[in-house]
Amino acid sequence: MYYEHAVYMEPNSLQIVxxxxxxxxxxxxxxxxxxxxxxxxxxRYLSIISIAGVFRQGKSFxxxxxxxxxxxxxxxMRDVTDWLKAEDGPLKGFSWSSGSKRHTTGIxxxxxxxxxxxxxxxxxxxxxxxxxxxxxxxxxxxxxxxIFAFSTLISSVQIFNVMRSIKQYDLTHLQxxxxxxxxxxxxxxxxxxxxxxxxRDWACPYEKPYGAEGGNAYLQEVFDSSExxxxxxxxxxxxxxxxxxxxxxxxxGRIVDASDTFDGNLNDIDEVFKIQVKEFVTxxxxxxxxxxxxxxxxxxxxxxxxxxxHEYSNILKGDSLPKIDTIFKATVEAQHxxxxxxxxxxxxxxxxxxxxxxxxxxxxxxLYQRHAxxxxxxVDFYSxxxxxxxxxxxxxxxxxLKHSMDAEFQHYRKINDEKVRQYEESKRKLEERINSxxxxxxxxxxxxxxxxxxxxxxxAGVIGxxxxxxxxxxxxxxxxxxxx
Numbered sequence: 092m093y094y095e096h097a098v099y100m101e102p103n104s105l106q107i108v109x110x111x112x113x114x115x116x117x118x119x120x121x122x123x124x125x126x127x128x129x130x131x132x133x134x135r136y137l138s139i140i141s142i143a144g145v146f147r148q149g150k151s152f153x154x155x156x157x158x159x160x161x162x163x164x165x166x167x168m169r170d171v172t173d174w175l176k177a178e179d180g181p182l183k184g185f186s187w188s189s190g191s192k193r194h195t196t197g198i199x200x201x202x203x204x205x206x207x208x209x210x211x212x213x214x215x216x217x218x219x220x221x222x223x224x225x226x227x228x229x230x231x232x233x234x235x236x237x238i239f240a241f242s243t244l245i246s247s248v249q250i251f252n253v254m255r256s257i258k259q260y261d262l263t264h265l266q267x268x269x270x271x272x273x274x275x276x277x278x279x280x281x282x283x284x285x286x287x288x289x290x291r292d293w294a295c296p297y298e299k300p301y302g303a304e305g306g307n308a309y310l311q312e313v314f315d316s317s318e319x320x321x322x323x324x325x326x327x328x329x330x331x332x333x334x335x336x337x338x339x340x341x342x343x344g345r346i347v348d349a350s351d352t353f354d355g356n357l358n359d360i361d362e363v364f365k366i367q368v369k370e371f372v373t374x375x376x377x378x379x380x381x382x383x384x385x386x387x388x389x390x391x392x393x394x395x396x397x398x399x400x401h402e403y404s405n406i407l408k409g410d411s412l413p414k415i416d417t418i419f420k421a422t423v424e425a426q427h428x429x430x431x432x433x434x435x436x437x438x439x440x441x442x443x444x445x446x447x448x449x450x451x452x453x454x455x456x457x458l459y460q461r462h463a464x465x466x467x468x469x470v471d472f473y474s475x476x477x478x479x480x481x482x483x484x485x486x487x488x489x490x491x492l493k494h495s496m497d498a499e500f501q502h503y504r505k506i507n508d509e510k511v512r513q514y515e516e517s518k519r520k521l522e523e524r525i526n527s528x529x530x531x532x533x534x535x536x537x538x539x540x541x542x543x544x545x546x547x548x549x550x551a552g553v554i555g556x557x558x559x560x561x562x563x564x565x566x567x568x569x570x571x572x573x574x575x
Contacts, residue, residue: 102203104185108241108404109197110223110234116197116241118404123200123397132204132216133394137384140375141220141242142289144252145264149291151185151221152347153252153368155355158184158201160372161217165205171373175365181355185221198222198242204393207378215381216393220246239264244403245396247384248285248375249332255292257313257337262324265331285382286332289371293339301367303374306337338371340364386422389477398432399425426478431488434473438496441465442503452511455504462500469496 105126109117127133140157142150156175159182163174184201198220205217222242223235243249253261265286288310299305299312314325328335344361347353357365374380384391386399402421445461446453453461473492 102184102201104199104221105202106197107200108238110238116234116237116404118400120397120401120404123400126200126202126204126218127393127397129204131206133392135206135214135216135393136390137218137247137393137396138215138381139218139220139246139384140248140250141222141246142250142252143222143239143242145254149343150252152182153250153289154201154219154221155182155184156368156372157219157376158182160376161205161219164376165207165217175357175369177357181357183355185219198238207381209381209383210379213383213390215383217376217381235264241403243283245384245400246284247382248287249283250287250289252289252291254290255294256290257288257310259321259324262321262328266324266327281331281333283332284385285334285336286328287375288335288337290337290339292342294342296339296341299339301339301341301363302370303336303338306339309339310335310337340367340371387426387477387479389426395429398429401425402428423479423481423484426476427481427484427488430473430476430478431492433476434469434492435495435499437472438465438469439499441468442499446503446507446510450510451514452507455507458504458507459500462496462503466493466496466500 105119105122107119107123109119111117142154144150159179160171160174163169163179164171185199199222201219201221206214207217208214220242223238251261251265288306290306290309293299293301293305296305299309313321316322316325341363342348342361343364344359346359347361350359353359384396391399399422402425405421442462442465445465446458449457469492470489473489
């Protein structure tokens with residue numbers, strides 16, 4: 092695990108969700124915070140790529156192709172015309188293993204976040220997520236459902252990994268959260284973003300060619316099924332995901348599939364597979380194609396995602412599946428909480444600016460007037476932020492926002508009072524010094540013994556005191572602002 096002040100650690104796969112033996116899940120919010128709140132990441136929009144599907148079907152292996160591209164393109168800034176050269180070393184990153192037993196448990200996030208900018212100007216951070224394989228004979232259906240739901244809720248693209256063809260039980264697996272999706276659809280169009288069926292080991296390239304073109308033709312064929320149950324499932328999925336696509340990948344080769352010594356050496360992977368996986372990854376991760384994470388139409392920044400994750404984890408960690416509307420309510424709660432937090436920050440920023448404007452401090456009437464004005468601006472900000480309508484939740488966080496601003500005003504008042512006191516004290520001392528100087532000059536005593544240079548020095552000291560009085564007090568708020 093990373094800690095904020097820990098020594099540098101090699102990028103690795105961090106488990107952010109754990110499926111416990113008592114049929115509950117635990118979210119490691121500390122690990123997430125260490126990734127998402129870094130200064131270079133926290134204010135960027137996100138693109139989150141997740142992969143899910145049945146266990147032991149090469150999900151972690153595939154993610155390492157994505158990692159290879161991201162490192163060369165966005166870290167090393169190299170040409171990606173040919174990013175799968177064997178001389179760059181074997182695939183590495185997410186751990187995988189041969190055999191029949193599950194390897195990944197829970198949900199893992201790659202600790203290294205890749206920064207880029209879309210052609211439209213948005214600064215984004217790309218994150219990869221690996222999920223535990225479903226139906227591994229050790230995990231209950233409810234556990235599989237929770238893990239799939241969690242990864243789909245927080246991802247912008249969910250890659251659904253299937254072998255050889257899209258089967259009805261694959262559609263059934265996807266439907267397990269249809270109830271949540273239907274509830275959420277009523278208020279926010281579709282609950283989830285993009286779903287990509289990645290068909291592995293496609294064996295009929297003579298019918299449908301490998302790649303996106305053949306995949307989408309195959310997906311349309313599935314959609315056109317005459318079976319009523321399948322048609323109902325497809326219609327349900329269309330209400331859950333804003334977009335669905337398909338990509339057909341060939342068999343990677345016997346060494347990859349059947350050898351327990353395969354270590355990621357690219358020379359051991361079939362050339363046709365490498366050609367197609369290059370197309371798939373490039374289409375997914377090139378800057379112009381990267382899909383931003385949105386929740387109910389709101390583009391989500393890294394630090395904001397923590398709020399959503401906290402709310403989702405609260406309703407997914409019980410020992411039974413949550414009621415149909417709980418994920419929807421968690422989304423509503425998170426959106427209003429974020430809007431309230433952002434509005435409070437805007438209030439503090441405006442009040443800091445106002446207080447720095449007056450080096451001698453405001454009268455209590457003036458200070459309260461500025462508090463009232465900035466409080467109204469913050470309330471307007473909170474009202475205008477795009478979020479799902481819910482009067483009760485809106486009122487709850489509006490009341491909290493107003494209470495927080497009133498409490499913060501008392502803090503500003505104390506600082507302002509201290510600034511006024513310091514100003515008045517400095518003014519009093521300066522006046523005493525000026526009056527003393529005047530008396531000495533009027534009486535002639537003492538001044539007659541001073542040379543011209545000493546008289547000039549005394550006058551400069553008086554002027555310097557006045558300047559310090561006029562400008563020095565503002566340091567109080569400047570110091571406060573530096574600690575916010």
